[in-house]
Amino acid sequence: MKSGGHATNRGFSSTRGVQISLARFNTFKVNRNAQNVELGPSLLWDDVYERLDPYGVTVIGGRFPGVGVGGLILGGGR
Ligand SMILES: Cc1cc2nc3c(=O)[nH]c(=O)nc-3n(C[C@H](O)[C@H](O)[C@H](O)COP(=O)(O)OP(=O)(O)OC[C@H]3O[C@@H](n4cnc5c(N)ncnc54)[C@H](O)[C@@H]3O)c2cc1C
Numbered sequence: 001m002k003s004g005g006h007a008t009n010r011g012f013s014s015t016r017g018v019q020i021s022l023a024r025f026n027t028f029k030v031n032r033n034a035q036n037v038e039l040g041p042s043l044l045w046d047d048v049y050e051r052l053d054p055y056g057v058t059v060i061g062g063r064f065p066g067v068g069v070g071g072l073i074l075g076g077g078r
Pocket of ligand 1: 001004006022063067068070072075
């Protein structure tokens with residue numbers, strides 16, 4: 001499975017077998033009334049912070065540039 005694709009080590013999100021890329025699952029939806037945000041797994045945290053900034057909200061995610069939403073939330077690749 002590949003979300004952000006930050007874990008480039010062989011056998012992590014890179015593989016010699018079948019790879020399922022979630023690249024098109026890139027939803028970014030701010031629901032002001034419900035006070036929540038929908039994020040697709042392929043988004044990168046640094047982009048998420050930047051896109052949330054105009055709304056005056058933030059979220060706790062990865063600190064290092066290029067880390068994806070899906071992998072980090074699942075604790076993948078550690
Ligand atoms: C240099 C470096 C810096 C890092 N810095 C940080 C940091 O600052 N903070 C932090 O918390 N972590 C950090 N990490 C770890 C990082 O959180 C994980 O590597 C995370 O899994 C990356 O997310 P990704 O979506 O880009 O992963 P990917 O590379 O897409 O996937 C990582 C692993 O998770 C699996 N996976 C991904 N998406 C799914 C899914 N939807 N369902 C099932 N399995 C899935 C993949 O198969 C793979 O094994 C760092 C890692 C590196 C190498």
